[in-house]
Amino acid sequence: MSQTEVELKLLVKPEHANELNQIAPRLGQLQQQTRQHLRNTYFDTPELQLRRWNMGLRVRKGPDFCEQTLKTAGQVQGGLHSRPEYNVSIEQNIPNLSLFPDEIWPADSQLETVQSELTALFSTDFDRQLWLLEAEQQQIEMCLDQGEIQAQTATSPISELELELVDGEPSILFDIAMQIAECIPVRLGRESKAKRGYQMAAQASDALLNDLDYIQLNPELSPAKAFQTLLMAGLERWQTLELMLESNPSPSLWHHLRVSLRMIRLVMKQFNQLTDAFENAFAQLEKHLGFVDQAAAIEQALGINSRSLRKVADADAINQVLEARLEALGLSQKLSQITSELSYGQLQLHLLQLASMGEIHTDTQDLRDHATRFQAESWQMVQQLMPVNTDLDKQDYLEFAAPLEKSLLVGVSYGELYGHAGRDDFRLPWNDMAAGIAELACYQEIRGAAAQLEIDIESWLARKEDSLVFAMEQSRRNALLQTPYWQ
Structure with a gap:
């Protein structure tokens, strides 16, 4: 029975x-x-x-x-x-x-x-x-x-x-x-x-999807168990986003999906589980998701069509071009296309097996030591790419998008181990910079749409970009002088 x-x-x-x-x-x-x-x-x-x-x-x-x-x-x-x-x-x-x-x-x-x-x-x-x-x-x-x-x-x-x-x-x-x-x-x-x-039956509903937050890790976990916890968290978020994309293939959800995949790959690498086979599978997925940056930038550009733009250009015409470009990306067909690849399901199965049954060996037995090592390495990378005494321009920030996202994901993975004291204040300006980089990318899309219509809004765009970069520069210099919360 x-x-x-x-x-x-x-x-x-x-x-x-x-x-x-x-x-x-x-x-x-x-x-x-x-x-x-x-x-x-x-x-x-x-x-x-x-x-x-x-x-x-x-x-x-x-x-x-x-x-x-x-x-x-x-x-x-x-x-x-x-x-x-x-x-x-x-x-x-x-x-x-x-x-x-x-x-x-x-x-x-x-x-x-x-x-x-x-x-x-x-x-x-x-x-x-x-x-x-x-x-x-x-x-x-x-x-x-x-x-x-x-x-x-x-x-x-x-x-x-x-x-x-x-x-x-x-x-x-x-x-x-x-x-x-x-x-x-x-x-x-x-x-x-x-x-x-x-x-x-409208008797239950999924919670709204928030930005990827700190993974709940118990400091007493062994590194091997922490790996499985992190991997399962990423895998379950991946599946949640799949379900949401079936009915709402929005650029923001695709962006969240790619972030989840990158977090999984990062965790795999940090725990020495990123074999050549896994690396090839992730690389293939990244290739399929090459549309995400443009789609996200267009989505934000459509939402940023402010009154100031309407004063200098035909905002409705620019929006029509942006909407056409977004439509041309074919977001509604992307999930079916990507999941039709044999490697997609194979990767999910291998990851689930590793997360639920796999036994891994690490070179440290202390989770906090393991986390601090990768937090420190990530911080060092940021300092090298964005020296405090060097002036950065718009293009520098656009090129820094991927490394900054990687650094922020390290904090998402291990930040819960350090408590709230100083952690959120330390990460706030870097999250703001990530948002600023996304805004710069959306101005690039507006520039392209205006050029297609032969509308000259370069002075408006330059003012917007210069003002944003100035604010990001001030924030970056102050952020680089902070004492890391893991020290």
């Missing part, structure tokens, strides 16, 4: 789903293959009492069975899901909570009241193709689900592959997933069908 489900969820493009029939026999000894149509109805109270208890309740109907399932609090790391569940065969379409074990419920749960208030929130309707495999004397259930989620009048497609451990070690799931990822494009699936359904 009770079991702990351990599964790896992958998202599969519908056009590649049929290829799994040819791939499955190569993954291990095929012991069973079935097809069935399943309909799941998810229940909760209007106040979402079960969800507040971190529980999910469904009734699943197949061709010849009806079963109620309760899933309790578990863990989701990237695409690896581990969650206790309780299954009971029933005859009716409405779940009966009293059939589950008494000990799983919170104290004073008032189960009869919850039972009386249960209502259907949403459903999932899909065809399931199942393969039961034996590989290396371990059993794996591979399920391909294709259908849709239904919540009121809204629908959302389902096309996902679940690798569930029946008997053996979780590492076998990664072995099987890697073989699949060598044949067809896949990517990690973090959100369960239930969570997606709750969101569609």
